[in-house]
Amino acid sequence: SMTSSSNDSQQLGQLLQEPGSQQQQQQQSDYSDITEQFKSAACHLQLGELLQHQSFSLYDAMTAIEMMEPKMDSGMRLDREILHPQRSAGGPLMKLSDLTDAELLGVMDESLACLASWLDGESALQSVFINLYLQCIDKIECQPLRTFCHGLLCLLQRAKDVITLANTTDEEDFNPLLYGFEAAAAQAADDERITSALKEADDDIGRQVKAGQLAAGHRLVQHRLRLLRSLLLLLRQFHRMLQAMGGGGSADLPDSALSVTSAAAIDTAELVSPAAAEAAAEVRRQLESASSACASVAASLEVGQPAAGRDDPRLKAYGVQGFEPLANLRQLPPSFPRCVRVFERPAAVAYLARCLDCLRQFLTDVTPAACPSYQQLYTRLALVCGLSSDAPCFARSCLRLLYCCPAQQQQLHNYGINLGLGSARLFGRHSPVEFLLASVKQFCPIAAGADLNASVRQLQGQSRQLADSLCLQLGRALLHQVCPLFSRNRSRKREKLAACLDALWPLYESCYCLDRALFPNDECRSLFLPYLTFYLFRLSRLYLLSGFSLQLYARHELPSVYFMLGDGYMYFLLVGIVQADLAIQQQLQLTHNPYTKLSRQHHRYHQQVQTLYQHHLSMLRASNYLATATFYALAALHSDGKMQQLASPHQAGESSSFKHRYQPLLQRPFLPRSITCYTNLQTMWDSRTTFNGELDDSELDEGQQRKPASTPADVYAEATREFEKARDALVKVVNTASSSAGSNSKSAPSLATVCIEDWDGEAMIKVAKTNMVVTKLLAAGHRAGPQHPAELDFSVCPHYPVIKLLAPTAASSTAAAAAAPSSNGK
Amino acid sequence: MEEVHEGVRYRPYKSELDLPDIVGQITSELSEPYSVYTYRYFIHNWPELCYLAYDADTGRCAGVIVGKLDQHRMGHLRGYIAMLAVEPAFRRRRIGSHLVRLALASLQQQGCTEVVLETEVTNGAALNLYERLGFIRDKRLIRYYLNGVDAFRLKLWLA
Numbered sequence: 001s002m003t004s005s006s007n008d009s010q011q012l013g014q015l016l017q018e019p020g021s022q023q024q025q026q027q028q029s030d031y032s033d034i035t036e037q038f039k040s041a042a043c044h045l046q047l048g049e050l051l052q053h054q055s056f057s058l059y060d061a062m063t064a065i066e067m068m069e070p071k072m073d074s075g076m077r078l079d080r081e082i083l084h085p086q087r088s089a090g091g092p093l094m095k096l097s098d099l100t101d102a103e104l105l106g107v108m109d110e111s112l113a114c115l116a117s118w119l120d121g122e123s124a125l126q127s128v129f130i131n132l133y134l135q136c137i138d139k140i141e142c143q144p145l146r147t148f149c150h151g152l153l154c155l156l157q158r159a160k161d162v163i164t165l166a167n168t169t170d171e172e173d174f175n176p177l178l179y180g181f182e183a184a185a186a187q188a189a190d191d192e193r194i195t196s197a198l199k200e201a202d203d204d205i206g207r208q209v210k211a212g213q214l215a216a217g218h219r220l221v222q223h224r225l226r227l228l229r230s231l232l233l234l235l236r237q238f239h240r241m242l243q244a245m246g247g248g249g250s251a252d253l254p255d256s257a258l259s260v261t262s263a264a265a266i267d268t269a270e271l272v273s274p275a276a277a278e279a280a281a282e283v284r285r286q287l288e289s290a291s292s293a294c295a296s297v298a299a300s301l302e303v304g305q306p307a308a309g310r311d312d313p314r315l316k317a318y319g320v321q322g323f324e325p326l327a328n329l330r331q332l333p334p335s336f337p338r339c340v341r342v343f344e345r346p347a348a349v350a351y352l353a354r355c356l357d358c359l360r361q362f363l364t365d366v367t368p369a370a371c372p373s374y375q376q377l378y379t380r381l382a383l384v385c386g387l388s389s390d391a392p393c394f395a396r397s398c399l400r401l402l403y404c405c406p407a408q409q410q411q412l413h414n415y416g417i418n419l420g421l422g423s424a425r426l427f428g429r430h431s432p433v434e435f436l437l438a439s440v441k442q443f444c445p446i447a448a449g450a451d452l453n454a455s456v457r458q459l460q461g462q463s464r465q466l467a468d469s470l471c472l473q474l475g476r477a478l479l480h481q482v483c484p485l486f487s488r489n490r491s492r493k494r495e496k497l498a499a500c501l502d503a504l505w506p507l508y509e510s511c512y513c514l515d516r517a518l519f520p521n522d523e524c525r526s527l528f529l530p531y532l533t534f535y536l537f538r539l540s541r542l543y544l545l546s547g548f549s550l551q552l553y554a555r556h557e558l559p560s561v562y563f564m565l566g567d568g569y570m571y572f573l574l575v576g577i578v579q580a581d582l583a584i585q586q587q588l589q590l591t592h593n594p595y596t597k598l599s600r601q602h603h604r605y606h607q608q609v610q611t612l613y614q615h616h617l618s619m620l621r622a623s624n625y626l627a628t629a630t631f632y633a634l635a636a637l638h639s640d641g642k643m644q645q646l647a648s649p650h651q652a653g654e655s656s657s658f659k660h661r662y663q664p665l666l667q668r669p670f671l672p673r674s675i676t677c678y679t680n681l682q683t684m685w686d687s688r689t690t691f692n693g694e695l696d697d698s699e700l701d702e703g704q705q706r707k708p709a710s711t712p713a714d715v716y717a718e719a720t721r722e723f724e725k726a727r728d729a730l731v732k733v734v735n736t737a738s739s740s741a742g743s744n745s746k747s748a749p750s751l752a753t754v755c756i757e758d759w760d761g762e763a764m765i766k767v768a769k770t771n772m773v774v775t776k777l778l779a780a781g782h783r784a785g786p787q788h789p790a791e792l793d794f795s796v797c798p799h800y801p802v803i804k805l806l807a808p809t810a811a812s813s814t815a816a817a818a819a820a821p822s823s824n825g826k
Numbered sequence: 827m828e829e830v831h832e833g834v835r836y837r838p839y840k841s842e843l844d845l846p847d848i849v850g851q852i853t854s855e856l857s858e859p860y861s862v863y864t865y866r867y868f869i870h871n872w873p874e875l876c877y878l879a880y881d882a883d884t885g886r887c888a889g890v891i892v893g894k895l896d897q898h899r900m901g902h903l904r905g906y907i908a909m910l911a912v913e914p915a916f917r918r919r920r921i922g923s924h925l926v927r928l929a930l931a932s933l934q935q936q937g938c939t940e941v942v943l944e945t946e947v948t949n950g951a952a953l954n955l956y957e958r959l960g961f962i963r964d965k966r967l968i969r970y971y972l973n974g975v976d977a978f979r980l981k982l983w984l985a
Contacts, residue, residue: 048842050870058894061867062860071859121969172968339973491966550966551947552978554957653960656983661962 074329083324085135094132094322097141101217104145106305106320107133108224109345111152112297113307116348117341119159119355119394121172125179125328126340128156133322134181144221147194147201151228154194158235159394166397168487173393179328191232198229220300227293231352234286241279242401245272245428272427284363291356298349310342351392358395362402396487403427404484424480432475439478440531444580447519447527455518463517470510474532477503482535494546498664500539507532508669530580537573537620540665541565545758548799555645558792559634560658563681564665566628572671574624577617615736619759622729626768626800629722633775633803635688636715640778641786642805688715716779723772730768734761763797770796774803830882834921836928839869839876847878847887855911857946857973868892868908874936875905877928879912879921888916891925895938905933907943910952922955930959934984941984944970944977956980 045051070076088094095103114127133140133149140146160176163169202225208214272280308319318324325340343351391399404424426435437456441448449455456467481503485496511528519525544565547553553561564570638646648654658681659666659674666674691710778784787808792801828837839848849865869876875893880886889912898904907929912922933941944967945952953963961980970977 048870050866052867052870056863056867058864058867061863064861064863066861069859069861072861172970341974489968491968495965552963552966554953554962556957557962653983653985656985657960657962660964660981660983 077326077329082326083132083322084327085132088132088324089136089139093317095142096139099142099145099321101215101220102303102305103321104142105220105224105300105303106307107131107145107322108148108221109297109301109304110307110320110323110342111148112224112227112352113343113345113348115152115155116343116351118156119174119392120343120351121174121393122340122342123175123179124156124177124181126325127342128152129179129181129328130318130323130325130342132324132327144201144205144225147197148225148228150194151198151225151232154191155228155231155235158191158232162235162238162401163394163397166400166487168397168400168484169393170489170492172491173489191236195229195232195236198225198232201225202229217303220303223293223296223300227290227297230286230290230293234283234290237279237283237286238398241276241283242428244276244279271430273429276427280363284360287356287360287363291353291360294349294353294356298346298353301345301349304345307342355392355395358391359398362395362399393489400484400487404479426479432479433471434475435479436471436475440527443531443534444527447525452527459517463514466510466517467514470507470514470528474504474507474511474528477507478535482539490546490549494543494550497539497543497546501536501543501664504532504536504539505668508536526580530577533573533576533580537570537577540573541570541620541623542758543664545799548794555643555792556648557661559631559638559646559685560661560681562627562631562634563684564662564677566624566631568631568681568684569662569665569672569677570620570624570627574621576670578621581614581617615733618729618733618736619761622726622733623759623764625722625726625729626764629719629726629768629771630800631684632688632715632719632722633771635685636712636719636775636778637790637803639689639691639715640712640784642788642790643792644786688718712784713779713781716775720772720775720779723768723775727765727768727772730761730765734765737761758799760797764800767797767800767802770802774805831924832919833882834888834916834919834924835880835882836877836924837880839873839878844876844878845869848876848890848892851887851890851911851913852892852909855913856909858971860909865892868894874932875929877925879916879925881916886913888913889921889925891929893929893933895933895936898940902940903936903938905929905938905941907941910943917951923959926955926959930982930984939984941982943980945980946971947976947978953978953980956982 065072067073068076083094090096099107111128111131114131118124118127128134131149131152133145134153137146137149137153140149156178160178163174164176202222205214205218205222205225209216209218305320307323309317310319310325403426425431437452441452456471457464459467477500481496481500485493485500488496508529511532512526514528515526518527544561547561634643634646637643655675655678658678662674662677666672666677672680691712783805789806789808791804791806793804794801796802828835830836845862845865848869849862852860852865869892872894875891875895877891878887879889881888890909891907892909893905893907895903895905907926910922910925912925930941941961942964943956943961945956947966957980959982961982963978964981965979967977967979969975
């Protein structure tokens with residue numbers, strides 16, 4: 001029953017209601033107080049007796065709101081009179097005309113701040129639509145403001161269309177709901193009319209300022225109008241570029257089709273059509289305009305009226321004309337009040353500028369000059385994927401659409417409706433199978449031969465069926481799963497990495513069988529297997545490294561992480577690729593005849609491509625060395641009593657935790673099974689932390705067995721040798737890339753552009769060098785023992801720590817004296 | 827059954843009369859709001875996973891834990907620690923750890939194979955407590971809480 005509440009509550013309720021509605025409500029409703037009847041009925045229940053319907057779920061329980069509970073009832077935040085889009089329009093806090101420069105700029109800048117916050121994941125109701133002018137645009141008499149509001153709504157719709165079409169965001173990244181304001185946004189859908197209106201308003205201001213009718217300060221308003229207009233034009237051109245990519249009749253081709261008439265021409269296939277390249281050039285022109293307008297806005301943010309009430313709850317108003325954060329509470333579904341953070345204006349403009357910068361970087365590749373054929377695509381894709389990790393979600397959505405553009409014109413026509421990207425094509429026209437064959441050929445040209453597709457098609461019977469099926473599955477997995485995963489946020493990317501591994505590992509055996517079918521007379525020659533293994537290596541490595549940025553690893557888990565990154569796990573994958581590489585090298589030598597010009601040319605080309613692949617392999621091998629060195633260093637630090645945190649606090653369940661932690665990597669063909677892997681880890685750790693001489697490392701591979709250490713100094717010395725090996729390998733890799741960058745080789749892509757995700761060669765060299773010196777000192781007995789504790793510093797490189805020796809403290813000295821020698825524990 | 831451990835009495839949930847203590851502890855210590863339906867949903871369906879801790883001398887409520895157990899979509903039984911709170915005056919006495927151990931024992935007895943919970947990434951004390959018991963950080967949930975803070979999903983696999 002609606003019992004009478006306090007006068008304050010009644011007044012607050014009236015603030016939310018339309019004029020006259022309360023009376024109207026009373027006329028329609030017939031209330032009666034049933035408190036006594038309720039109490040009488042309830043007294044028949046026993047203490048603790050509960051009536052619960054089967055359908056009452058946890059979700060229902062969690063979303064129930066206790067009215068007037070401040071933590072749950074958003075309405076309790078209403079502690080003042082709030083602005084209303086209809087009632088307050090024209091009043092002193094929501095002027096419709098005669099706004100001063102500061103007031104007008106305040107509205108526009110705060111709107112941009114809300115727009116950036118919405119793009120960053122805030123709800124539109126609590127960001128963009130706290131600008132009440134958007135709810136009564138037709139009443140606005142100030143022409144620049146009215147046009148700005150139309151433009152903002154149009155931009156909202158266009159940006160939402162791009163993000164929804166790309167389907168690369170999750171609920172925590174972006175909230176596409178417009179909560180009943182779809183109609184308002186749809187009214188502003190005609191962006192051609194609106195961009196014209198924005199231009200007209202811009203020109204009008206210019207004329208009036210020149211004629212002295214408006215103050216010079218109004219020029220700052222022009223910058224805001226230009227920014228909005230350039231963003232709208234940018235999105236329009238981006239859409240046209242997608243249409244140009246997705247056209248050309250590729251819509252009806254199956255996933256196995258090739259876009260070229262001759263498969264041998266894959267090498268020189270034009271990846272980007274001239275029409276798409278021209279559209280991309282137009283997008284870049286608009287990008288420059290938008291960036292320029294952004295910079296102008298950023299330089300004049302202090303002029304607009306500040307939102308003083310945003311952070312100071314004592315103030316009764318937001319501080320900007322027409323802004324009311326609490327106005328839309330009734331539109332929100334009943335939910336708990338969520339903390340919303342609107343960007344500060346400089347941060348908002350910087351966010352928009354970053355979106356534009358990312359897009360510019362991504363678009364640089366979509367030109368015939370930068371990406372003429374599949375030869376350059378491989379390195380470009382790696383470079384872009386590496387850059388996309390921290391990009392704003394709008395930029396990531398654009399990246400996804402750029403590389404995996406829907407081929408279906410219908411999808412683009414239904415701009416804004418997410419139809420999934422199952423028919424996605426590389427640059428809108430190249431099928432997954434074509435992408436795969438070209439990529440495999442780039443990976444191993446000497447093994448692939450001149451026409452890989454022909455070689456595959458020459459297979460007969462079951463081999464042919466296997467080839468067709470494998471190419472389709474692998475091509476789809478790479479184009480539709482591996483490429484798009486770089487457009488996800490960091491947390492979801494880790495989940496998608498695990499899903500990619502699950503999708504690729506089952507193809508391992510098929511790749512081996514296909515290689516044997518392609519090269520029946522040469523047991524050492526392989527193509528698809530090392531290619532797949534290479535991707536598995538990179539994805540596994542990325543999966544392990546992603547735990548660092550997400551802060552998933554507790555200190556005591558670090559030894560197992562480096563064990564997996566080093567000799568414990570990655571080593572096995574690396575061995576497979578290295579063996580294939582050796583076979584390729586041998587074949588290269590066999591086919592090279594230095595006496596013919598053609599042979600010399602081919603040899604140079606293949607050497608350059610092989611050098612590219614080997615450089616990539618060298619980077620991975622170097623990081624492998626560094627991981628192994630870090631493992632040994634951690635073992636030494638633990639055995640020396642310097643880092644007690646490395647001991648596992650819960651040894652009983654450790655093997656179970658290990659198995660689940662690395663579940664996406666373990667239980668795979670030819671790799672150590674989880675229990676074996678864990679046993680190896682324990683044995684390798686114990687052999688470096690247990691000094692009772694009774695070591696049993698017979699279960700380890702011969703390469704991993706070692707003479708038992710007798711003191712921590714021996715383990716430090718071992719770590720020093722490994723860090724030295726890592727340093728040498730890293731320096732070689734970095735120097736090779738630098739010398740390649742300086743060379744004038746045009747035919748092959750520069751080694752400097754080979755980007756492996758989460759790789760920072762310089763930082764890793766610094767870590768290796770520093771740790772080499774530290775472990776060398778410790779091996780010599782300098783600052784030995786637990787009275788000189790150590791700490792791990794991840795500020796230089798987020799994946800490999802620098803060992804820092806801390807100053808001895810009284811506590812550590814006492815603890816060192818009382819502590820027993822360390823033994824088991826990881 | 828009741829037990830006394832280091833000056834603190836632990837007992838399972840008995841009746842509706844315990845609800846004020848439970849609600850009082852959770853409301854004052856945790857940032858997320860819970861309606862009375864939420865409390866009753868957990869406690870009435872899984873009373874054996876609700877434990878309270880009282881100071882043996884003063885009888886003051888020191889801490890409470892609330893959980894649930896149901897079938898995961900993969901078919902196994904999964905436990906969930908919904909709420910854990912310890913009165914500030916009683917912290918650093920391993921009361922929270924003991925409450926969790928009691929809940930874990932009850933879950934294991936019922937055939938539970940894994941236990942999950944969420945906690946704020948900034949809640950160092952909770953992370954230390956659970957990691958000492960063998961939980962690992964399984965996932966990071968971006969902007970999970972109403973205040974915009976990320977959460978870790980912690981998981982423990984029971985033998």
